[in-house]
Amino acid sequence: DAKTTQPPxxxxxxxxxANLPCNHSTISGNEYVYWYRQIHxxxxxxxxxxxxxxxxxxxxxxxITEDRKSSTLILPHATLRDTAVxxxxxxxxxxxxxxxxxxxxxKLSVKP
Amino acid sequence: EAQxxxxxxxxxTVTGKKLTVTCSQNMNHEYMSWYRQDPGLGLRQIxxxxxxxxxxxxxxxxxxxxxxxxxxxxxxxLESPSPNQTSLYFCASTPRGGxxxxxxxxxxxxxxxxx
Numbered sequence: 001d002a003k004t005t006q007p008p009x010x011x012x013x014x015x016x017x018a019n020l021p022c023n024h025s026t027i028s029g030n031e032y033v034y035w036y037r038q039i040h041x042x043x044x045x046x047x048x049x050x051x052x053x054x055x056x057x058x059x060x061x062x063x064i065t066e067d068r069k070s071s072t073l074i075l076p077h078a079t080l081r082d083t084a085v086x087x088x089x090x091x092x093x094x095x096x097x098x099x100x101x102x103x104x105x106x107k108l109s110v111k112p
Numbered sequence: 113e114a115q116x117x118x119x120x121x122x123x124x125t126v127t128g129k130k131l132t133v134t135c136s137q138n139m140n141h142e143y144m145s146w147y148r149q150d151p152g153l154g155l156r157q158i159x160x161x162x163x164x165x166x167x168x169x170x171x172x173x174x175x176x177x178x179x180x181x182x183x184x185x186x187x188x189x190l191e192s193p194s195p196n197q198t199s200l201y202f203c204a205s206t207p208r209g210g211x212x213x214x215x216x217x218x219x220x221x222x223x224x225x226x227x
Contacts, residue, residue, distance in 0.1 A: 036216075043116070043202050043218025044155070100216060102155040 004088045009107040012082075018075040020106050022088030025069040031091060033064060034100070035073045037084040044087065044102070047073065078110045114139045116219035118203050124225045125193055133188045133222050135203030141217070142208040144186040145170065146178065148199040149221075155202070161186055162208075193226040200224075 005023040012018040024033065034049040048055055048062045050071075055062045061074040075082055087105040116137045125131055137144065145160035147170075157170030161180040175197055177189040186205075190197060203219040 041200060041221060041223075043204070043220055044216070045218070046215045049215070100155075100157075104154060 004090055004103055006086070006088055006103065006106045008104065009109070011109050011111060012075075012078045014080060014110055014112050015077055018078040018082065018108055018110065020073040020075075020086050020088075020108065021070065022073070023070045024088070024090045027068050027090050033062065033068075033071050034089040034091060035060070035062065036087045036089065036100070036102070037082075038087070038105070039081075039084040047086075078108075080110050080112065082108065083110045084108060114217070116203055116205050116217050118201075118219040118222050120222060121220060122223050124227065126227055127194055128192050131190050131193060131224075133190075133201060133203075133224070135186045135188065135219060136184050137186075137203075137205040137217065138184065139205060139207070139217065140183065141205035142183070143206040144180070145204050145206075145216075146176070146186070146188050147202045147204065148172065148197075149202065150199050158188070158201075190224075193224075195226050198224060198226050 032049050032051050035047040036044040037047055038044045048057055048060050050062045050064055052064055052068055064071045085105040085107050087102050089100050119134045142163045146158040147155045148158055149155045156172045158172055158176050159170050159178040161167040164180055164183050167178050167180055180186055201222045204216045206216045
């Protein structure tokens with residue numbers, strides 16, 4: 001599985017877009033990029049995933065560079081409830097384990 | 113409501129006293145797993161199960177047992193808990209197949225303290 005690199009922390013003003021970067025320069029062609037978040041000691045929550053096309057759902061947008069070496073998770077209008085640790089994971093789907101390897105993630109602090 | 117439930121949510125116990133943390137999901141998911149989360153170490157998988165009666169070790173299985181006799185339940189058993197098993201535990205379930213197999217649903221967590 002490709003290793004991902006994220007900044008340890010970021011701040012964002014309430015109501016503004018939060019852009020969380022992730023580097024995955026060793027990603028292979030069949031590895032998806034997944035984003036999860038964890039709000040203080042709660043269970044991680046799935047946000048979005050993608051392979052090479054940009055993706056959008058009700059929670060966020062995922063922008064993947066053309067070379068797939070990096071991606072950005074965008075929360076369009078951050079609220080205080082979006083304060084959490086955000087994890088970027090690159091993983092081949094399918095297979096026998098389904099083990100998501102969570103790194104240290106980015107601690108996003110949304111400030112009023 | 114689709115959910116993963118865990119019980120108990122908080123538990124303080126003593127070394128050597130057997131305990132079970134229950135996990136149940138109502139989404140008919142084939143795949144279930146247990147993680148533990150410790151400061152500085154992130155989430156690490158303990159055991160997983162691909163279906164009823166099919167279980168396997170994750171990254172940190174020592175000191176733990178699991179069983180999967182029914183699809184919805186996946187209990188975590190600590191036969192003889194030790195202080196180094198003090199941690200925050202999460203159960204997760206996933207539907208099988210396709211890219212959605214990594215849309216894991218996590219339970220609320222069980223905070224275990226072993227003294």
